[in-house]
Amino acid sequence: MLSRILLLGLAACIVSAAWARPVPPVVRSPKIDFSKVEIRTTRVSDNFFVLEGQGGAISLLTGSDGVLMIDSEFAPLTDKIIAAIQHIADQPVRYLVNTHVHADHTGGNENLAKRGVLIFSREQVRSRLAEPSPDAYGRTRSPAGEIIALCGPNTKVVPGHGPIVDRSAVVAQRDLILATRDRMMPLIAKGMTFDQVLQANLTADSGVPVPAGAETAEQFIWWLYVELTESPTGLQLNR
Ligand SMILES: [Zn+2]
Secondary structure, three states, X not given: OHHHEEEOOOOOOOOEOOOOOOOOOOOOOOOOOHHHOOOEEEEEEOOEEEEEOOOOOEEEEEEOOEEEEEOOOOHHHHHHHHHHHHHHOOOOEEEEEOOOOOHHHHOOHHHHXXXXXXXXXXXXXXXXXXXXXXXXXXXXXXXXXXHHHHOOOOOEEEOOOOOOEOHHHHHHHHHHHHHHHHHHHHHHHXXXXXXXXXXXXXXXXXXXXXXXXXXXXHHHHHHHHHHXXXXXXXXXXXX
16 A cells, blocks of 8 residues: 555655755744644545644554654644544554654654654754754755656655645646746856846746645745756756
């Protein structure tokens, strides 16, 4: 079953090995009243579920040997998340996988570790969480190509944010990234600043929808601008 369901930590939330660059111009940090957050559960298949509260989505694979959890949202939500899991599983959470370092995906780590949950991540995420550093630096890339290659016609893809999608949505997102990249590179070659590139409204008639929700069009342009200015040869992105 797991092979049919891909866990995508970031269709909308781009994976970052270590993100410590200038702060994007539009960083929304609304004050969250966690007491008002409710956890919604979606059953994707017999033993695969998605929980949504505030922040990144949580995926759950349940089995007779325990629950495997992907991402942990914010720390103040752990009790509500555990309660939601107890509704759908009679076994405890045994394993947690962190997709990336952001607090809306890893905030519950400490609470879950205290409950005996074993946490896994890539080495870069682990070291970044263990020793947060303003100088940390790492590549950012989209795994869209790999995800598309793994998708079959009936595969469901769980993004870090936003609705559960299928292969065609990941293809559309990859195409948007590539099309916008191709438009942006000449502007960067002219020495344009981020604000100037933003003014150019590169996604206006791209033919595919700009990511919605947590990832605004402006943040998307910012991510691409930073990526391209640091890597003039372009994104590492498989067609
Ligand atoms: Zn996120």
